[in-house]
Amino acid sequence: MxxxxxxxxxxxxxxxxxxxxxxxxxxxxxxxxxxxxxxxxxxxxxxxxxxxxxxxxxxxxxxxxxxxxxxxxxxxxxxxxxxxxxxxxxxxxxxxxxxxxxxxxATNEHLKTLSKLSTYLMDELFRAKLILATSPEEVLEIINQKELEEEQESAIVEESVENSSKDTFLVGVTACTAGIAHTYMAAESLRDAAKSMGMTMKVQTDGSSGTENELTPEEIEQAAGVIIAADRSIDTSRFAGKKIIETNTKKGINHPKELINQVLAMPEPDLSTVKKKVVEEKKDSKKNGALSIYQHLMNGVSFMLPFVVAGGILIAISFMFGVDAANPKSDQFNQFAAFLKTVGGEAAFGLMVPIFAGYVAYSIADRPGLAPGAIGGMIASMGGSGFLGGLIAGFVAGYVVVALKKVFIKLPKSIQGLSPVLLYPVFGTLATTIVIQYVVNKPVSHLNEGMATWLTNMSGSNAMLVGAILAALLVSDMGGPLNKIAYAFGIQMITSGVYEPMAALMCGGMIPPIGLGLATTIFRNKFTEAEREAGKVAYVLGACFITEGVIPFAGADPLRVIPANIIGAAVGGAMSMAMNITLSAPHGGIFVIPIAVNKPVLYLVCILVGSAVTALVAGLLKKPIAQQSLEVAI
Structure with a gap:
């Protein structure tokens, strides 16, 4: 086009x-x-x-x-x-x-065409011709001629990239917030400046139509330096060991030669220092207490979730045949429903804890920790300590294997070769399962039974308080440690046969994105264009129980948005618990409500009321956007 x-x-x-x-x-x-x-x-x-x-x-x-x-x-x-x-x-x-x-x-084709104009305006001769044009028809002819010249030059540019030496070749990345104009203007300005200085530059553009002109590892390796001109976060890990400058698109557009001279004048990075820094960062991450524990926990959760979701939804589908359809002694018994209950409850949920424990240990000790962790998790599940026992098993197995690595390194090399397939699995599993069976299972299983009994017997204001706290914790850090702790508690209760906490949690997790989407619709003058666009997406993410859909709003205005999220979620969670609503599927959002919730209509009411509260609080706290330009980098 x-x-x-x-x-x-x-x-x-x-x-x-x-x-x-x-x-x-x-x-x-x-x-x-x-x-x-x-x-x-x-x-x-x-x-x-x-x-x-x-x-x-x-x-x-x-x-x-x-x-x-x-x-x-x-x-x-x-x-x-x-x-x-x-x-x-x-x-x-x-x-x-x-x-x-x-x-x-708008299609990618339209966006690319619109963006193309931005690059043309970086050409002084092109601008001069537009200033001197005497008719609209002449303007169109100038643009058509420029497009023809660009097509002819593109092949030449590709050839010059291939033939450039390291001293005369640069790479860059440009990206602006909207991704329509400034991304491409900065790229064109940098390329033109490099050309005028006798160099060649390849610039990757991350615009609204996606990534174009993507840099290859070979091109990055060949480059004498890297210039990042972006108004949003760019992953720079692939440029490790290269001279690099990070700035905004405005400087990329207006001062390209200055940036090129700066990156060329930088001293060459000491590769040994770079590698040493990477190694030290890895070591520090494993020594960094709470952060390290959280990372290991999240690794286990990420591998466990598919088993939880699959099992929960299959159990929920079995209920469609009747509440007791999986019970052979019931008049409602249905063979296929019983099969679904077996697949979801015994197979998927049976693997949930071992998988979780195995990958926590894997995160700590790499591959040798997987088998001891998974087997320790299975012993925890069989012994009644469930998810909490599996969590302990994962960490025990991981650190046991780390200790074994230090011990076995002293063995003769001929025996060390047996470590991955014999020594780590056997000794790691033995040590882990002894700890879980004789130290962890009994007290943790009693704790699980106590929590299940307490929640089952809870009613009235006590139930509302628990629901409010769980939902508020889930949304307080939008995917962070508190979120995962609250969600893990809900999963633990499902495995114990108590389904009300998970209902409160999913209700609370759906509310913030829907509520912020509602706020952008009702209080349009208090949100930017980009935020209103994000609000439309937030409706969908909220309906799918993806709480992280609210992160763009919280990042831009945390002091107003986070309290609105917590208040709305707490209201929805409290209502859900007060109405004794249960949820047998731990994920799925609106798609599982008809089949996994015992009171779907009331549950939707809880979600809508909580979302309305979030929208109202956010709308009242946020201030209207002033009708003036902000002095920020383009």
């Missing part, structure tokens, strides 16, 4: 009749609306202003590119305005104004 397919003659104004930024935006928005690109002119204008209030689209060199992805756009399009005298946009006078309208579901 060509730019001329999106920029028509009727969308070009060579003599803007405007005196300030507001009038420029009004005129360009009206042009797009008048020519059939918008379904709601006012809504699109608001989206443009939301984008401006987040990050100004004045990009230097006399250019401004106001743009937005909006539900008010019927089809992607461009509007172009020019002022020979210049109009102050934010900090400086601008002469060229391109307004980009992208609909919410």
């Amino acid at each position: 060509k730019i001329s397919d999106l920029l028509l003659v009727d969308n070009i104004q060579l003599n803007l009749n405007a005196t300030n930024k507001s009038e420029i935006i009004d005129q360009l928005v009206h042009t797009l609306s008048e020519n059939g690109y918008l379904s709601d002119e006012a809504a699109y204008k608001q989206d443009i202003w939301d984008r401006e209030n987040t990050i100004s689209t004045e990009v230097g060199a006399g250019i401004a590119i106001p743009h937005a992805k909006s539900a008010a756009v019927k089809q992607p399009g461009l509007a172009f305005g020019r002022s020979l005298e210049g109009i102050t946009y934010d900090k400086e006078k601008c002469h060229l104004f391109f307004m980009i309208a992208a609909d919410e579901h």
Whole structure:
């Protein structure tokens, strides 16, 4: 698709009749609306202003590119305005104004075409031709000619990358928040600057249409340096050992030569120091107490969850045949329901604890810890200590094997070869299972029985308090340690035959994303365009019981969003426990409610009430976005 397919003659104004930024935006928005690109002119204008209030689209060199992805756009399009005298946009006078309208579901092809224009504007000759154009038709001809030149140059660029020496080759990554304009402008500016300095540069762009021009390991290895010009987090681990500069897209656009000179002037990293640092970081992570324990725990949870989810949902499906359909002594007995109950309850849940314990030990001691951990977890499960016993088994096995490694390293090399398949499994398993069987199982099984009895007999305000606390803990750190502790407690109760806590937990976990999505819909003036877009996704994530969908909001405004999450979740969890709602599937969100919840309608009421509370609290706490540009890096 060509730019001329999106920029028509009727969308070009060579003599803007405007005196300030507001009038420029009004005129360009009206042009797009008048020519059939918008379904709601006012809504699109608001989206443009939301984008401006987040990050100004004045990009230097006399250019401004106001743009937005909006539900008010019927089809992607461009509007172009020019002022020979210049109009102050934010900090400086601008002469060229391109307004980009992208609909919410714009294809990659459309986004690439719109982004292409941004790169062309980095060319001084191209800008000069636009300033001198005498008609809209001439503007389109200038753009078409530029597209043709770019096609011819692309093959030359690829060849120059292949033939470049290490001293004359650089790589980079650019990424902006919207991913439509500044990502590509920074990339083009860096490439052009490198070319003018007799060098070649390959730049990976992480834009709204995905990653393009992706850097290969060979290219990174060949490069004399790396420049990251991004307004969001970029993983730099693959550039370890390279000279690297990290900055924002604004500097990438306006000061590319300065960045190139800086990275070239940097001293070569000492590779031995880099490797030593990596080794030390690995050692530190294993010595770092609480953090290390949390990482090992999360490794076990990640491998366990598929077994938990599969088993829970299959058990829930068996209930569709009747509450007692899996019981051979019941009139409701159904052979297939009994099979599902066996697969979910005995097979999947039976493997849950051993898998968890095995991979906790694996995280601590690598592969030699897997068998002792899994077998220790099985002994814990068989001995009644369940999930808590499995957790202890994982850590015991892991550290036992770590100790054995230190002991066995003193053995003759001929015997050390037997360690992975004989010594670690045998001695590690023996030590772990002795600890679990004779030290852990009895007291922990009594603890489990006590908690199950306590929760089963709980009613009224006590039940509401437990539900509120569990739900609040689950959402307090959005996937962190408190979240996992609360969730692990719910799983432990399911294995003990108590299903109310898990209902309160899933209710609480679904509420924050749905509540924040609701807040972005009701209190639109208190959220940026990007946040309102994230709000639409949050509805879906919340419905799927993915609490992490609220992280973008909490990261941007933690002091207001996190309390709203906790209050809403606590209300929903308390209501769920007070109504004695049970959940037999530990995951699945809205998809398992009809089959795994004993009171699905009331459960949905709990979720909706909690979500409304979160939305209301967030809406009351957050302040409206000021109608002015923020002085932040583009």
